Structures are given as structure tokens and as C-alpha cells.
Amino acid sequence: NMIIGLVSLMIETPEIYAVALSPEIRQDLKIVHRNCEHLARMINDVLNLTQMEAGRLVLHRERVDLREIVDSAVESVLPLVEKKGLFLQVEIPDSLPQVYCDRTRIQQVFLNLVSNATRFTEKGGITLRVAEQAQYVVVSVTDTGPGISLEDADKIFEPFCQGTSSLWRDMGGS
Numbered sequence: 670n671m672i673i674g675l676v677s678l679m680i681e682t683p684e685i686y687a688v689a690l691s692p693e694i695r696q697d698l699k700i701v702h703r704n705c706e707h708l709a710r711m712i713n714d715v716l717n718l719t720q721m722e723a724g725r726l727v728l729h730r731e732r733v734d735l736r737e738i739v740d741s742a743v744e745s746v747l748p749l750v751e752k753k754g755l756f757l758q759v760e761i762p763d764s765l766p767q768v769y770c771d772r773t774r775i776q777q778v779f780l781n782l783v784s785n786a787t788r789f790t791e792k793g794g795i796t797l798r799v800a801e802q803a804q805y806v807v808v809s810v811t812d813t814g815p816g817i818s819l820e821d822a823d824k825i826f827e828p829f830c831q832g833t834s835s836l837w838r839d840m841g842g843s
Contacts, residue, residue, distance in 0.1 A: 673709065697748070701734035705746055707780070709819040710773045732767040733775065735799055735806065740781040743797070746787045755787070756794030765799060768806055782810040 680698050683690045688697070720726050737841040743759060750757045768775070792814025800807050817825060824830045 670709065673705045674701065676705060678825040684758060699747075700745055702805075703741060707776060709772070711777065714773065728771040729773070730769055730771055731736065733770055733772050734756045734767055735775075735808075736761055738772070738776050738779050739797060739799060741776065742783045745780060746783050749787050750795070751790065753787070755790055755792075757783075757787075758794065760796065762800065765801055779808070782808075786810050786812040786814065 676698055678685070679690070680695065680702060683695065711829065737763060739759060743757060763807045783797060784797065791814070795810065795812040798807075798809045798811070
């Protein structure tokens with residue numbers, strides 16, 4: 670909360686500082702602010718894990734424009750994508766309907782998908798596709814990274830599980 674407050678102050682009243690903040694720094698601060706707010710929501714979710722374990726997790730469902738969530742996730746990883754010289758292609762049809770879901774959890778899924786793809790891709794790039802199929806919305810992330818071994822594929826959705834290759838271990842994360 671302190672970081673959110675300080676970053677908000679920097680964004681909303683940059684004139685209080687002795688130096689002018691460049692547009693690039695202000696844009697980066699907006700990304701930091703948005704991600705800090707997202708992290709605060711996630712921390713609140715972690716504090717409610719006992720509810721989930723008891724089978725009483727409350728989802729806060731609402732109609733969500735996935736384009737906004739995709740844009741937010743892409744904006745978060747764009748500096749690393751550019752630094753690594755990768756391409757990042759996003760394919761979302763204009764006719765995509767809103768989705769009834771828990772915004773915070775879906776936002777985390779998108780952020781995890783694109784940030785993992787960015788972290789593990791050294792050459793080439795990432796393509797994120799969102800498409801409507803029947804009554805479903807299908808999301809796919811494809812990258813030119815090393816991929817997931819068949820040995821690890823069965824356990825990628827296990828909590829706190831990480832791939833077994835040394836590449837995964839060297840990259841850190843949980």
C-alpha cells in the first residue's frame with residue numbers, strides 16, 4: 670500500500686519533484702502502479718486461502734472485456750520483450766464478447782502466461798490468441814522458447830510445481 674501511495678503521488682503530481690519525469694518514466698510508473706494494485710489484490714486472495722481450502726472461496730464475477738486484460742498483461746511484459754528483441758503478436762477479434770468471470774483471477778492467468786513465455790523465450794517471440802468457439806472463449810499462448818517436456822506437462826497446474834529441467838531451475842520463480 671505504501672508503494673501504491675508513493676507511485677500514485679509520482680504519477681498524479683510529478684511537479685513536486687526537483688526534476689521533470691520523462692514520459693517514458695511516467696509510463697513505467699503507471700505500469701508499476703497497476704501491477705502493485707494487482708499484487709495487493711492477490712495478497713488479499715492469499716489471505717483468504719483458508720476459505721478456498723474449506724470450499725468457500727468467493728469469486729467476484731463480473732462482465733469483463735478480455736481485450737483490456739490482455740492489453741494490461743502485454744503492457745506489463747513489453748519492456749522485457751523489447752529488451753530481449755522478441756516479437757509479441759496479439760490476435761483478438763473485434764467481435765469478442767465480454768466474459769463473465771473473476772477479473773483478478775483471469776488477469777493473473779494472462780499475466781502468468783505472457784510473463785512465463787517472455788522469461789523463457791530468448792529468440793523469436795510470443796503470439797497470444799483469443800478466439801470465440803461456440804459458447805467458449807479460447808486463449809492460447811505460443812512462443813519460440815524451449816517448451817515443456819512431456820514429463821512435466823502432466824504437473825504444470827499443480828500448485829508450486831516447477832519443471833524439472835535445469836533451464837526451469839535457473840530461471841527461478843514458483
